Amino acid sequence: MKNRFLKIILPIMLLVTAVFIIGSGCTGDPSGDWFEDADGDGYGDNGSYNSQYDQPQGYVADNTDCDDTNASVYPGATEIPDNLIDEDCNDLHAFTFYHDEDGDGFGNSDVSEVIEIVLGEGAPENFVTNNADCNDKDPNINPIADEIYNNEIDDNCNGEIDTDDITYVDADGDGYGSQERAEKDGVYNSLDCDDTNIYIHPYSTEIKNDIDDDCDGIVDEVS
Structure with a gap:
């Protein structure tokens, strides 16, 4: 029985152990799909891939990059407002909007918010893209209002009072x-x-x- 263990069972056990150790050291993707990461940000381009077990240089297992030519654009990146770029690949674009309390179409320069929207959509409710209002509590005061004489108010926000003629x-x-x-x-x-x-x-x-x-x-x- 001892001889049988040494000649048959022990070699089999050693072989299984060796296969397990060697196999656990492999770094290849079992699926064999690798995606090109041209900009080196760690996120791959879904449109270009290489099928092989070992990871090719310049390729990653991820395929969620929406712009593989810009290393600042990838899922989870910091969104930068007002540049028409979707940095975080969520199909939304960030813009700076200004609160329009009086609803005259002109915003308050002191009250702004960065909001992500679908590109091409208008400003969110109660917000506008400009900060040109000099009195956001009066809809009759804004850059295109008529200047009313003798009311001691800068109606059209041009910095002058009762002087337009x-x-x-x-x-x-x-x-x-x-x-x-x-x-x-x-x-x-x-x-x-x-x-x-x-x-x-x-x-x-x-x-x-x-x-x-x-x-x-x-x-x-x-x-």
């Missing part, structure tokens, strides 16, 4: 005037850089369209 043509009706003075029925500002397009004015949302939507002299600066 010139109106400007607002051909597109967006509330923002051109540089052309109006003989009648104009607006008390000359802020519009394109008085033929209602969507272009100083407080419009800049979008990627090769147009200076917000009249700041820069095209597509949020991209």
Whole structure:
């Protein structure tokens, strides 16, 4: 019985033990699917993979990167507002919005919040993308309001009180005037850089369209 143990059973036990030790040291992915991590952030591109047991250089087991050309973009990354990039790969984009308490379309520069939204959606309720209101408790006071004389109030937020006596043509009706003075029925500002397009004015949302939507002299600066 002893001889049988030494000649048969013991070698089998040693072989099983060796196989177990060697097998446990393998680092390959049993599925054999590896995904290219071109930007080196530890997250792979779902569109490119290599099937083999051992992990190829430059490949990882993960395939959740939504932009494998940018190492700052991956699931769980810090979202940076106002840049049209979805850093954390959750299909939402972060923007800075300003509270519009009086509902006049102009926000309070002192009350802001970074909110993630689906790209192309409007501002959340009670928020706007500009911070141009000088009195967010009165809807009649904002950059496109008419200046009312002798009320000792800066109605149109231009820093001057009761001094406006010139109106400007607002051909597109967006509330923002051109540089052309109006003989009648104009607006008390000359802020519009394109008085033929209602969507272009100083407080419009800049979008990627090769147009200076917000009249700041820069095209597509949020991209």
